[in-house]
Amino acid sequence: MQLIKSDINIDFLGKQKIAYAFSLILIIVSIGSLIIHKGPNYGIDFVGGTLVQIKFSQKVAVSDIRNGLSDIGLKDTSVQGFGQIEDNEYLIRTSSSETMADNLAQVIAKGIEVTTGTLPEIRRVEMVGPQVGKDLKNKALLAIFYSLLFITIYISGRFELKWMLSGVTAGALMAAVYFLSIFNVSMPFLIAAALVVTLAVFWTLKLKYAMGAIVALIHDVLITVGIFSILNLDFSLPIIAALLTIIGYSLNDTIIVFDRIRENVQGAEAKEALPQLFNKSINETMSRTILTSLTTLIVLSALFFLGGEIIHNFAFAMIVGVVIGTYSSVFVASPVVLAAHKKG
């Protein structure tokens, strides 16, 4: 059986402009949404607060739950249905983590019982103090930073087979980060700065493939974060795990395509033939690119539809990341390498 015909020949790079426009729109919308929402919609893992998951034995009105909460003097709460409607499950979130923290869940359950007439079962309580939230946020950012750093070093060494240059890149990165950390720059800016430095180093050292891979990486992560922001989904610890996995996994397709491009380019002579060579390489690896993503998407869909509410957003982030990552390995990473080739 074959999904992708072996003699497939699509002019992928000919559609470069459409792809650039598409990516650009996605990125602008993502950044726009992040600006409007003042950054990602951090969950209680990162800003602190309390989350209580309750389940009723019968149907209740959401307004009764809300009344119960305001009756016990809880302000700043949100009530949200959780899972299937017939489960009668709700998530209650409040920014409070300090007051009444010792038995907030009990207080909430009792308060709701007064207005709804049924005592809900407390299925899950998550309380994160503000300090812990800050710590977790820092750890998450550090994790993102270090995985980007290590992967950058690996890519520059491996794609270009120039480990010396990869050492230079690593050195430049470390120096830049050290320099910035003296000025107490906040973590997100540090990561952004590190990426800019990385791209600049790749550009000056003419590490074309590494640059293509990193551009695609930034593209994938930015759009995934953007889609979460647009849909107003919570940014929690599992989402960070998903992002890091995407960073690692979305490179798989890129590596396959790049390996083939290099194989084909090495045998070629004239520069004019480059776009055709790139197209040929992408076409030759197309079935691989599609199939590997497809198998991953199959299991992620199983997780998304059957895995339950708690793992839902994680599966969603992965699905988005895998789709965007597959797209970018063809339409972002390769054109960037081609552009760099043309420049010299």
Add this chain to the structure above:
Amino acid sequence: MKHFTFRRLFILGIIVAAIICLIPTFFNTWPHKKINLGLDLQGGMHLVLEVQNEKAVEAEIERTVHELKKELRAEGIKHLGISRHKDNTIEAKLQGEESKKGFEKIISEQFANLIIPSPKTIADGFSFTLSLPDEERDRIKKMATEQALETIRNRIDEFGVSEPDIRMQGDDRILIQLPGITDPERAKDLIGKTAQLTFQIVNDDADVANAMKGNPPVGSEILFQNKRDPSTGNVTKIPFLIKQQVLLDGSLLIDARIEFDQFQQPQIGIEFNRKGARIFDRITGENVQKRLAIVLDKTVYSAPVIQDRIAGGKARITGRFTTEEAKDLAIALRAGSLPAPVKIIEERTVGPTLGADSVRMGLLSMVAGGALIILFMMVYYKGAGLIADLALVVNIVLIGGGLAAFGATLTLPGIAGIILTIGMAVDANVIIYERIREELRSGKTALAAVHAGFERATLTILDANVTTLIAAIVLFQFGTGPIRGFALTLGFGIIASLFTALMLSKSIFDLLLRNKKTSTLSI
């Protein structure tokens, strides 16, 4: 033709080892290391406490102030006031050269651990600002955390939780994991109780109502007793004017147990050691006809009038407890008081029903995803697909064996990691098979195509997996709890899939092609 080459034996050995590691998870056999379920799957409570150990420093300073006053009194040196400042320094004011000399002598001889700067001249004498050296402060803080950890461990042991995990996290945090706990609120109450028991005299010389309005008399403070009306459940607070001097505290207890009075009301019987009994004997003797307040965590429990000197060192704490409250209080008193109050700064509790749901749904999506992949590979690659499917099953066994061998914890994100691995493990096979198909199309024989396919795809597969492995390692390093579980299964999954794709599948192909000498390939 040798069937058992070194490579094949190695592959077989790995698989057998994984199976042996996996067996104890299902049956209780050697090697007895099994996969544990995380709190999010079996239900339980995860707590992070912050020990407010600055309070321990505060207590130490208070104690020093108290002793300093006592020493000065004993030596007959007059002072204009010795007090603790908010920044935990001691200010001592003295009048006249002579008392200054005497003070300096006492300080240097008996309070050598304090930093003593030269005195400042103030309007009516001299002022000393004494402080603890930083190392001393740090030592007190560290000890407070360690002691709190030990005390909490004792309380939890007595409470009866199977396999609790209690450990220090950083300088002032304690991590507590209580799997399968059924009453999280009660456990939190017990863990968080400071259980500071003190005996203090009620100040009956001044009027409580008067003290409530303005400043209470020097050396006294207002503490409350909570009286619960059994019929309405309403709590009223009754103020007491209590002398601040602590005559006796819970550190000299040797026993605390729940008892019942003649009305079957639970109460707590406490017993002091010999030193405590002697002190108790003396203070009751000195304060006959006065009221002795039994104060626990700044709340008055009872304040009976002392009728007579009490020898033997036994006392009772009464106060409308429920049986559970009394039982937990007795545990807390027996285990000792916390050296400083603790605050819960992180809590994650998962009820047992939710945990069971998560296990069920996690397994369901794993089986569904796995079945879909196996079917897909079979349809798409036929015979070669079957080999990939076999490799996939071995892959999952290897992940399980790896988790068990490390005594690792399986969490819900961990299950997600395994599911993800199922999808990614066959990627390696896909890359190899597509390459083989390509080689076949270019006219190679089956054997040559297989060889070229594996050879050319190996480096690509290694590279593609290294980047994901980097992400998994970083996640493991920085992640907490469930996320670590994900990083672990993802990492094991990547290593296992490298093994199954590059070694196991290749061996099977070799075996099939060489034995049958076939020239066709089902791929």
